[in-house]
Amino acid sequence: MVKQRDAFFDNAKYLAIVLVAIGHTWAQMMDDSRAVESAYRVVYTFHMPAFVVISGYFSRSFDLRPDRLRRLVTGVLVPYVVFETAYELFKDVADRPDPEISLLDPSYLMWFLAALFIWRLTTPLWKVLRSPLPAAVAVAMLASVSPSIGTDFDLQRVLQFLPYFVLGLCLRPEHFLAVRRRSVRIAAVPVGAAAFAVAWWSVPRMNGGWFYRQSAAQDLGAPWWCGPVMTLASIGCALVLTACFFAWVPGRRLWCTALGAGTITGYLLHGFLVKFAEYRGWFDAPWVHSPLGAVAVTVLAAAAVTLLCTPPVRRALRCVTEPRMAWAFRPDPAAEARAREQAQAAREPVHAQAGHGSPNAVNVQAGSGSPGSVNA
Known part of the structure; x- marks a missing residue:
């Protein structure tokens, strides 16, 4: 019997991937608009943490059993290799010659698959620790003061986003039910407004690099002690806004619920559209930087990633996003x-x-x- 999917999590994944696509689009337009950059900072505070928390939650049963390791290879490692190569070759197609293919240095949005592979491999370790979440937070704080980590597998992001994955491992269904109460939903409105106000204030005063979680404090021109402080502050803000996001995610089946199963294709493919528009200079058009232009581009980004999550696209790409690859593995007697x-x-x-x-x-x-x- 096929296990029924939870509409809440499919809705959450779909909405999170829409925010990812919108955020990548806003990144090309925010230099001339304080409002766009403020909204961008709010979204970047929580959209990937929410996605990582969900990933951790659905990794709770992961162990080193052969069938799960095979699924990790086919569902994460193979798409990473294929699309990391594709993104580099795409530069040549888009009139950016001399692509440099390096599987150790993820390009653009491919860092997430590299991180997910590492996080899941370490899942058994976090499950046996007595206090996994404080340990993960400590790792993130140490990473924020370690500029020598380098760029291999975007390890700064892997470590600084690690607490959200470990939090997902620790969560239970009742925790998600707790943030979906009506009182939390009502409270989320003023919290969201306050977050936008703080983001507006921070635009001319704060380095936006803190929101990417990919640099040590020293790389951002700050003293080393700012790293742990900003790590704790960003985790606190991200958790509050993530709770607000989950509070407003519908729990019933909607027209977009089925799209939650195809977020991997939406995530992997929308980057080609954003990068192609960037390479062609479409974001430099004057109309894009008007208020109506910003709204129009936002709607186009949401519509495009929605189409990329549809079942036909998912089926067409299953050979690289969910390949069987029985030929590559030994039979598992168990x-x-x-x-x-x-x-x-x-x-x-x-x-x-x-x-x-x-x-x-x-x-x-x-x-x-x-x-x-x-x-x-």
Whole structure:
């Protein structure tokens, strides 16, 4: 029987990926608009933390079992290699010659897949620690004062976003229910307004590099002690705004709920559109920097990433985002044994009911094995 998906998390993933696409678009337009940059800073405070928390939450059952390691390779590592190469080659197609392919230095948005691969591999470690979240926060604070980490796998981001992944590992369904109460939803409105006001104030006063979590304090021209302080401040702000975001995510099935299953394609593909527009200079058009232009580009970004999350696009790219690759792996005797046990368990009720000689009982059990019921 196919496990039913939770509409809340699919809605959250879809809305988060829309914010990711909008944020990447605003990054090209915010130099001439304080309002756009303020909104950009608010979104960048929580949109990736929310996405990482969800990723951690759905990684709770990950261990080093062979079938899960295979899924990690096919679902994360293979897309990383394919699209990291594709983004570099795309520069040549878009009149940016001399692409430099380096799987150690993620380009643009590919850092997230590299980070997710590392986070999931370390999941068993965080699950055995007595206090995993404080430990992850300590790692992030130390990273913020370590400019020598370098750019391999964008390790600064991997470590500075680590607390959100570990938080997801620690969360339970009741925690998400707690932030979806009506009182929290109401409180989220003034909190969001206050966040925008603070962002507006910070635009001329604060280095925007803090929002990317990819640099040490010294790299941003700040004294070393600012790193741990800003790490704690950014985690606190991100958690508050992430809670506000989850409070407003609908829990029922909507027209966009099914798109939550295709966020990987939306994430990986929308970058080509943003980069192509950047390479072609489309963001330099005067109309883009008007208030109506900013609204129009925002709507276009949301519509484009929505189309990229649709089932036809997901099916078309399944060969690289969710490849089977049975040829690349050794057979797993344990998985085969589990499959045989499940098949035997599924047959036993039929035999047991048939043994009673009740035609009605046999018919009911036989019906449960029909293709229609399996797909339900």
